[in-house]
Amino acid sequence: MRFLHSDGTLVHAAYCTNVHQAEDLDGVLGQLGRFAEPVREALDVPVLGLGLWLSCDVAHALAGDASLTARLRAELAARGLEVVTLNAFPYRGFHDPVVKQAVYHPDWTDRRRLDYTLDAATVLAGLLPGDAVRGSVSTLPLAWRDPWDTDRARRAELLLGELAAGLGELERRTGRTVRVGLEPEPGCVVETTTDAVRHLGFLDPERVGICLDVCHLAVQFEEPAAALARLDAAGLPVVKTQASCALHVEDPGDPAAREVLAAFHEPRFLHQTRRSGTGTDDLDEALGGLDGGAPWRVHFHLPLHAEPAAPLASTRSVLGEALDVLLGGPAAQVDHVEVETYTWQVLPHPPGDDAALVAGLAAELDWTRSRLTGLGLKEIR
Template sequence: MHLSYCTNVHPAEDLDGVIRQLDAYAGPARVAAGLDVLGVGLWLPAPLAARLAAEPDALGRLRAALERNGLEVRTLNAFPHEAFHAEVVKLDVYRPDWTDPARLEFTVDAARVLAALLPPGAEGSISTLPLGWRVGWDDAKDRAATDALAALGAELRAIRAETGRVIRLAVEPEPGCVLDDVDDVVAWLASHRDRLDLDHLGVCLDTCHLAVSFADPAAAVAGIADAGIRVVKVQASAALHVERPGDADARRAVEAYAEDRYLHQVREHASAGVIRVDDLPEALDDLPAAAPWRVHFHVPLHLEPEAPLSSTTDVLRAALAAVREVQPVDQLHVDVETYTWSVLPGGPVDLVDGIAAELRWAQAELLERQEQPA
């Protein structure tokens, strides 16, 4: 398995900014984590991806910055299109969706950039949104999205033929979207098997989203494998767990995580089924709070929230173990995706120290421990 950290934690929108952030954060975090080489799951806003795909000199500047910092790229995050650190993001992160030609254009640009950056012999992955937000989705939009993903498959085959580079798209289920959970993604891909190239298209298993859905990790991964689909990428992330959301202390603690930039979908695991709301303030107002909650808030892997809250790193460990059981993992990309450092309760943190500590945790808990014989 190949470990990286996702650079969507950084707000840069242009090449100079991305290079500055590699120099200021990624390189120093590699050193602080004690790693000879650090993988970075690059987030490239759409205008920058287009520039890098079209301008060899610009791509050369990025490659040089990666090399001098001891960094390598095997995966890109092409879920946010741009402005991921705007004052308010919320539903904008799902735009443009897969019915908009801009989404296909962005993803093709990202694939061409990745093909040029991959280490020799490495395969690449690109994570993307699960079609779009569910509201207003209909059969016509589904057909348009299918057409776009079929066209992307043709582009990825062409890149493979031209460059010898294998790049796969990883569809990332997310609460509230058209493809809300792993079962939704598996069913959708399987039902469109006649149109889609499943050799170049698979699943991005975001383990925060998996935990929020209250899915059993082993069963979810088995369902992917049983359908003949591959886990292309794992986004190593943890959700916020609230065991007793009706308790006053728990409510005060979780209220601190309600913030204005990102959407924090919440699920309550009631006896009659999972109750779903689209953001934390709505949960605090409307959910019964009679059963455990999971909150879509990517909490740092190594920082267990203070009681009575907890995180779902157990789901992350179980999901990775399940993937190892059903497919080879020598080309599996494990991308630590904690983009919420700037909105964590308690104010600013030293980002280099935080990223390095999280990487050390991931190296020990996800790679070294998983590789030990039973």
């Protein structure tokens, strides 16, 4: 979906396809007709944006064969779909039975991460609509926090410098601008916007900045206005924002709340849990020993449009505040908004079939559309 900000900025809204399992090109192409086109039809929009997730193998194949990228672009166009952003955080196997900390490997101390990211940027340059100002790619925030030392930090800085140079060369070669955003996440070297300022001051702001995942922001109990002001003061641009909600537990000491919360523990993804000032790396650890005397927030991406049943809640109010700051003022601070609820299939009550998932994705995007138009953006149809 496309929106026009009052300052003239074209704002693209998309949903992230990492919710679907696809480890090869046929899988990517298959999900377009199976899910994306039906979502577009449910929303009754002429063009639907996708935040495409491509595994490292698919990205490498497409980057090395322009005819494959042209095939993908043609399939997107035929179904009324467009791509201005890619999610290059998961390297491969994002729907394996157990993912957990594997999603952070390889990290930015490993040249494979650089190669994958540049492959993704190359593919995106070939997919961008002609009138898109630029593309964006999201990636992990350096690495998981342990192990981390000055040698690893220096290695990551060198590789990210090569990334900026590679993005510049891509623009010279193709005429298309692609920026990369590092995504602060609980448990990583860069958990918060404060960490981003501390660790990422070396980034080339013309090419590399921040991907602001609002679920992660909420889990860390960061206030959107202060967080965004901090990034702005440090000269770290928000390359894109991921519209996402975390799980909020107001009274985790309540036995009824803990019983309902336990249903959200599952084996595939990591669900970092935080209370102000402390936390655990997964929900089962929190249930086993984290102090319940103050509210908890859990890294579990909840559908944007639906609050969980009491005594649980979502952090949708934090998402609303973030969108207010990013897009509610006289100047747009971001132009790519990606709905990233990849956890549909691991919810306590997941969608029963494709039609139910399509309906849920469409409802999330409709909520996003209403929120953006409520801020004064005009939908372009």
